[in-house]
Amino acid sequence: MSSSPETHALGGPALDRRGPTARIRLRRAVGRFTPWLLLAPAAALLVWLLAYPLGDAVHLSFTNWDGFSAPKSIGLDNFTELAHDKHFKEALLHNLIIVASLPIWIAIPYFIAWGLHTKVWGWRFFRFAFFLPAVFSPVVIGVYYGMVLKPDGPLNGLLRAIGLGGLAHEWLNQPGLTLGVVIAIIIWSTFGVGVLIFLSALANLDEELVEAAHVDGASRWQIQRHVVFWQLLPVIEFWAIIIVIASFTAFFPLIYTLTQGGPGFSTYTADYDLYQEAFAGGNMGYASAIGVVLLIVIGLVAGLTVALLRWRRRLA
Amino acid sequence: MSKRARLGCMVALLCGLLLAVSACGGGSSGGGTEGGSAEGTPAKPSEVSGHLTVWDVFYKLFPEYTKAVKPLDEAFEKKFPNVTVEHVAQGFEQYPALVQAAFTAREGPDVMMMLPSYSGVLNYTAGLEELNGKITPEMKEQLSYWYTMTPGYEEEGPHYGVPIGSTEFIFYYNKKLFKKAGLPTTFEPKTWDEVREAGEKLKAAGIQPFVGGDKEGYEDQWWWMLGWPTVNTKQQSIELGEGEIPFTSEEFAKAWGPEEMMEKAGLLQKSRFTTPFFTEGYEQFSEGKGGMILGGSTTTAYWGEFNKALGEENVGMFYSPGAEYVTAGPEFGWSIPKFAPNKAASWAYIEFMASKPAMELLYEKGGLLPNRKDVKLPADAPRQAKEVVELYENNETFDDVAHLIPNTVAAQLSKEAPEYFQGRISMEDMQKSLQEKFEKEKK
Amino acid sequence: MxxxxxxxxxxxxxxxxxxxxxxxxxxxxxxxxxxxxxxxxxLYPLFFLVATALRTTQDYRLSPAGIPHELTLDNIHLAFSEVEIGKLALNSLMVVVPAVIIVTVFACLAAYALVHFRFPLRRSALVVVVALMALPPAVVLIPIFKVVLEAGLLNNRLGLILVYSALNLPFSIFLMASFMRSVPDELLNAARIDGAGPLRTLWSVVIPLVRPGLLTLVTLNFLFMWNEFLYALVILQKETNRTIMVGIAQFQSHWEKNLGVVSAGLLLSMIPPLLIFLFFQRDLARGLTSGAVK
The missing domain is CATH 1.10.12 (Lyase 2-enoyl-coa Hydratase; Chain  A, domain 2)
Structure with missing residues (x-):
């Protein structure tokens, strides 16, 4: 937006007096700079409030800083300490478990979209209902599931009522289980977006190809695997990128409101650990080091995802 | 340097002398005041003006205390007509983050509520104003618990806050249910075994012996800190906080004895690990669902509410049997951040809140027990209030051990203890991991 | 299954x-x-919130998950009078609306440049945008706080507006770029031959074609910013400009015992995002896919 006055001014009537050649030259010059001018406002904001702070976080990670006095440079101390910090390692492991669950994040909306695509009775309504959790704030979800998942809460009540009492659990108080519950809740709150995406993609599907495959005697499963899947691949990639992001950014608020990292440290994630170190412990430097390690992990995961998608594409 | 030190000594001596003189007038009994730790003079209303922002975590959190806030602020504004007060309620959970952010920003409120010792004020000494120059000798003499606002836990030394209120943790029992189980209605156990036996009798009578809630892990922490003075000394609690006694020591482990005993005897609720204390846990006691509960000793937590629900005559209290000293401390302290622009007004506010009329009002409206020698409870105060005051007056008191360790270590303790009591980690695991955390924090 | x-x-x-x-x-x-x-x-959470907000606490305790019997409007009243949910919502709107506008405009301009212009470092710029997307907000909380502080924008709505804009820009550019790829270059060329400048082309050719995508972006950004908590907590510390999620997190601990009031507050806090969602639902479905397919 801020670039518009410049562009207009340069092409404005004041310049007409210089004659056609000058004007054309100027236009060309402006043309060359147009993309930069268009990028400028976003770039300025990103550099000022994201890239520079990111660099600062890296800088702080080599310091000891309590937030009061000036940061003291301490070299790699924070990182060597991190290597021995068992809670941090546990937290990072949880991040990786979350990442490992991504195929489920893809599969569930994919198959539900298939279900809706048959235009079952009330599919529009389902589409609306499935998206609803994406509107709920983490505070709402935290309070709600805190109530539903109580040992004597509605979920266990339901399980017992339908004779599945054996499946009743202390959902939020079982170290091995609670992280899974948190992941399930996040999937629950995002799958509707995926359904929406896949559903519209299916609507644009090339039906002729499908018909042709059918005429060739392909089974439904074969069609699904060899025709439909490949057609949807770009959409799946798009969704994959979105959920890789979500796997690193969407958990903090829910953990903050629902489990506070518990029971014990079993639902600590690296960014929750970072927050605790920085704001409960006042160890800003150490917290920044956690952030840097987390960034490296994210870089690796993102790189791996991209590589995987490229590889798949080449296979296609 | 040495010249300056000598000068300091001289000033200190002079002040000490002055203090001694003023103390004589009051006929005090308040121990050797040698250092010049209180040298302020009362604020004059005509000289103070401006706008004050006060950050408060109890405001709107504890219903009883909340009732006292407005009257207190109004009384202050009446006395200091040129000052206006903006009393901001901050979330309990978010407070550490906010305080940290304010100090980093060097921008924030004029007066901050601080919890005692390392649960609050002592973590932020780098950002808080040292108040010794402002504290008047009279205030110093009248208030108790100065050591919770002072590094090293001495009555003398730099004070970073002014302690307000008097509280700690204590056991409550339901006399009606005790009677039903054939137990005496005045229960004064001399050993933990007696507590256990009472619990077993309750259990035999079909009554849940202990109720509560440990979802947040607070309850375990309270058991630990009430167990501590029955096996360790006050000095040892300081040594734990300073690292001279490690968390891997016998001293630390022993303090868990009482809770282990009750757990082993099956007197604690199985569901407590999924029950939050502050919402559901203690309400069970109000509803008469349990014989005993561990809770805070003032009305902000809970006898005020227990009395209302069960009747004053049915709520009994006892302290850790065989304790060497009684844990007690202020509800909170008022502090001034260094960045506060109008420290005269900040101090006028704090001075007023620590005064006799304010503390009387605080009890009358909010039920907080006073920590001022010249404020006595009214004759019609509930029996429980008098009992608590007596307990704290007639015994040697000291801050509880959980306040003496770094707050992050205490936070970790309340995360690990429930895991220990659910048999997921061993005592050694917990000790080792706490020691690691402690060493990291002390670096 | x-x-x-x-x-x-x-x-x-x-x-x-x-x-x-x-x-x-x-x-x-x-x-x-x-x-x-x-x-x-x-759907059940919505029913649960409505039911809990409209019933007395005693009634809730009898059957938390079931059908309410004792109805009351007290909780809603308390949410307005004691929690001042109206004021909190207004505070949030004063941050979220400008931030959504800024982020949408900036993202459109940037995506337009990245998709429809050829210039050096274009691909690198795209990679940087995607990389910044996965940044967990907690990682840069401290340094962003420092920047806001040094700019003198602490406790100033503008500070939070700019921070929200920055945090959501990478994703918005990415999404906008996906949408804009579906606009054929021939159309742009035609516009250029007709003598339209780049901004004019963007406004009258590209934007109408990516309208569903644009509304999708507006919806998603609104949802994110409305629900954000951490940055709002540390940047706007004063009670006078506190946003709704911070206010709710706080009154949640104050009113914990009274789940009815908590539910009323939560329910009321959901109304603006729900309205936005209902309003743009159709575009959302179209928008998300038009971005994904190309």
């Missing part, structure tokens, strides 16, 4: 034996039941 659903749901060409048709009917019924169950799980 999902595999079955998928098979059943496959393209519909079939000739039928009777048994097969019955089997298919049974399958469709099973599918419908599965979908209905999932829908129940996503």
């Amino acid at each position: 999902s595999t079955d659903a998928a098979r059943l749901a496959g393209p519909r060409f079939r000739q039928a034996g009777k048994a097969r048709r019955i089997g298919r009917l049974g399958g469709a019924l099973a599918l419908w039941l599965i979908l209905a169950t999932i829908a129940l799980s996503t």
